[in-house]
Each structure stands twice: as C-alpha cells, then as structure tokens.
Amino acid sequence: MAKDSRMSIPTPTPRASRVNEIFDFSAGRGLEIGPLHKPLVPRDAADVAYLDLYDRDRLYETNDDNPNVTREAIPEIDFPMWDGTRMRTLDEAAAGGAPFDWALASHVVEHVPDLVAWLGQIEAVTAPDGALVLVVPDRRYTFDAHRPPTTIGQILQAHEDGDIVPSVRAVYDHHRTAVSHDPKRLHHRGPSEAETCIHDLGYTRSQLERARRGEYVDSHVWTYTDRSFPEIIAELRRLGLTDWSVETLLPVPGNDIEFYVVLRRGLSPELPEMPGLPDWVEQGIELQEEVARLREVVEDQRRRLKAQRKQLGGQRAEIDDLRGSKRWKLATALAAPLDRWRERRKE
Structure with a gap:
C-alpha cells in the first residue's frame, strides 16, 4: 500500500506530517490505537476508527488533573478495551470492526507489557496484507538515554510469563534511570549530557510496590533505537513469533526524539540475515572512532x-x-x- 497522495489534514502537527510521509492513510479502513486527545489521523481525513483503554467519558474523567491532556479534544472511542468488568485484549476489543487495512500507534509500542502478544493481536485484526505504522521514541534522545538496550531475551521472558502489566523489572528500569534531557544536546554530545535523575529512590520504591501488587504502572517497558527495532522484528520473525516485516523506516531526524516505521504482513518469506554486530556495539565503535x-x-x-x-x-x-x-x-x-x-x- 505505497503512498500515492497526501492525506488532507488541516494544520497538521509536525508528527502527523512526518508519519504521512511514509504511508497513505486515505487508502482503506484503519484503526488508530491510543489516540487519547491527539489522533494523528482525523476522521474527516480518512476512514479511521479509534481504540483506547476506555471510552471517551472515562478518559475524560481519568485525565481530570492531567495538565498535558486537552480533555475537550478527546474523540469518541469506537473500541474501548475496558468493557465495564475487565480489560479486554486489543483483538477482542476491535473484533467488531476487523479486518482493518492498516493500524497506527504513536508512542505505544514501548509501553506494551508483552510485545509478542501485542503484535499478534494486531495481526488478528488486520488484513493479510495489512500494515502497522508506528511512531517510536529512540532511547538515545529521551529520558531513557541512560538505559541499556532491550534484549530479545527480555521480550521472550515477558511473553513466556504472559505479562499483562509492566513487570517489576520494567517499572524499576523506567523510574530509576529516567533522566532530564535535551534532545539537541543528546544528538550532538551523547548520553553524558543527560545527568539529572527525574525520580528519587523513594518514589521508585513506591512504584515498585504498586507493581508487586499487580497494579498497572505505566512505564517504558522496552527501549528501542531506529537501528535496533528493525532487528528485533527480524529476530521475532526468525523465531516464528510474528508475521510482521519492516517495509519502510524513517530514521530519527536531527534534534528530534522519534523514528517512524511501517510494518507489513505478507511480505517476502525470506528471513533477513543476522547483522554482524548489535546496534549498541556499532554505536560503541562509532563513539570510539x-x-x-x-x-x-x-x-x-x-x-x-x-x-x-x-x-x-x-x-x-x-x-x-x-x-x-x-x-x-x-x-x-x-x-x-x-x-x-x-x-x-x-x-
């Protein structure tokens, strides 16, 4: 589903403009996952439905004291995951509208407790040749700048454990190592520019206690770069754990924090070769050079x-x-x- 024409969006945000560079959302029916108050694809620009944790009224209530959310801009949610008694899986919640030609998720894939299961749920509600468009923060230029890269072993363990909430490991890593950051300085001078920890030990402990009680503690469960993410998807394919393949990737622009990627089902069955070196080793070599x-x-x-x-x-x-x-x-x-x-x- 190559991009043929620009989706018409009145005064698009920079993020919406960039994501529209790599995919034509006006073709086919789509599902935007987790739009909250800033959907990237407006209803008047494409045939799109919205999926979020709760319906509009519940999202409005739960963000009552959140200064970062414009509650009046929260759209009607077509497929809330909460059904009044339990939190349904994504494929359960969106089954009534499936199959979709494409799905879009901005700053979501780093939060999901079980990446393998989440990718599988989106597979279940997309067409055999469907696309998944992602906007993903790059750990090198965010408050994750001091965190190590996610490993395939961690992803496999979360899937084996059937995580439905962020694990104790994820909650600790997210809160204890989060740092204040300036993307421009991180781009030009590296991770040593992010020095101040955002959360103290006491706050981190309080979040760990919540996680131990089984509560959902929102966290960056996974950390990616624009080089590591394609390799993670490729390795999951080698392991037979996903049908998604990377079709297009727009690397992090200068002084920005995120990259853009289009995953596609039903691409060539040939598996990509293993890279000679992991991306973090290459980054270390580049730093040495x-x-x-x-x-x-x-x-x-x-x-x-x-x-x-x-x-x-x-x-x-x-x-x-x-x-x-x-x-x-x-x-x-x-x-x-x-x-x-x-x-x-x-x-």
Whole structure:
C-alpha cells in the first residue's frame, strides 16, 4: 500500500506530517490505537476508527488533573478495551470492526507489557496484507538515554510469563534511570549530557510496590533505537513469533526524539540475515572512532600551538635585540622631547 497522495489534514502537527510521509492513510479502513486527545489521523481525513483503554467519558474523567491532556479534544472511542468488568485484549476489543487495512500507534509500542502478544493481536485484526505504522521514541534522545538496550531475551521472558502489566523489572528500569534531557544536546554530545535523575529512590520504591501488587504502572517497558527495532522484528520473525516485516523506516531526524516505521504482513518469506554486530556495539565503535578523531584534532591543535609559541618566542627575541641596539636608544632619546611637548599640550 505505497503512498500515492497526501492525506488532507488541516494544520497538521509536525508528527502527523512526518508519519504521512511514509504511508497513505486515505487508502482503506484503519484503526488508530491510543489516540487519547491527539489522533494523528482525523476522521474527516480518512476512514479511521479509534481504540483506547476506555471510552471517551472515562478518559475524560481519568485525565481530570492531567495538565498535558486537552480533555475537550478527546474523540469518541469506537473500541474501548475496558468493557465495564475487565480489560479486554486489543483483538477482542476491535473484533467488531476487523479486518482493518492498516493500524497506527504513536508512542505505544514501548509501553506494551508483552510485545509478542501485542503484535499478534494486531495481526488478528488486520488484513493479510495489512500494515502497522508506528511512531517510536529512540532511547538515545529521551529520558531513557541512560538505559541499556532491550534484549530479545527480555521480550521472550515477558511473553513466556504472559505479562499483562509492566513487570517489576520494567517499572524499576523506567523510574530509576529516567533522566532530564535535551534532545539537541543528546544528538550532538551523547548520553553524558543527560545527568539529572527525574525520580528519587523513594518514589521508585513506591512504584515498585504498586507493581508487586499487580497494579498497572505505566512505564517504558522496552527501549528501542531506529537501528535496533528493525532487528528485533527480524529476530521475532526468525523465531516464528510474528508475521510482521519492516517495509519502510524513517530514521530519527536531527534534534528530534522519534523514528517512524511501517510494518507489513505478507511480505517476502525470506528471513533477513543476522547483522554482524548489535546496534549498541556499532554505536560503541562509532563513539570510539569519534573519540579517536577528536584526539587527532586536539593533537593537531597542540602542534599548531607549539609552533606558534616557538614563532612568538623568536619574535620576542628579535624585539629584545632591537631594544638593546644603538638605533633603539637613539630613537628613544629623540622621541623623549616630543613626548614631553605632547604632555604639556594636554595640560
């Protein structure tokens, strides 16, 4: 379902504009997952239905004291996951509208407790050649900058355990290592620029206690980069745990925090080859190469400074020789009466 024409959105947000670059949402019927108060695809721009945790009234109530949510902008939710007695799975909640030609989720895939199950649930409500469009924060440029990368083993363990809420591991990692961040500085100077922890140990412990009681503690369960995410999807395919393949990926733009990816069902059955190195190893090598380059620059500047100091020393010696010469003494003696005359004129 290649993009043929731009979806018509009045005054689109930068995020909506970027996601529209990689997919044509005006083609077919779609499902936007977790729009809250900022759906990326408006109803008047495409044939779209909305799925969220609760219906509009419950979302309105639960965000009563949330200054980051414009409650009046929350749309009608076609498929609430809460049915009044329990939280249904995504495929249960959206079954009445399936199959969809595409699904869209912005800043959702990092929150889901069981990634494998979540991908499978979306498979269940999309067409055999359907697409899943994701907007994903890159851990390197967010409050996750000090967190290690997600491993396939962690994803498999969550699936084996059947996690339906973020695990104790995820809740701890999310809260204990979250740092204040400036995306621009992180892009240009790396993770050392994010130094201040957002949550203290006491707050982290309180969230851990909630997690131990089985409560849903919203967390970034998984951390991705625009290089690690495609490999995670590929490895899940190798393991026979998903039918999704990466069709298109728009890397993180300069000074931004997120990348954009289109997953597709029913692509080539050929499995991608394993990369030679994990993305975090490649990143470490790149950092080493950058350090080596900067050391060369520093050494070159030291050589230049040494040469300039040597040149300056020679010039000073020439000045000292000149000051000791008869010519300098004669010029000084001749200039003295003129200097005294100038001083008298000033008086």
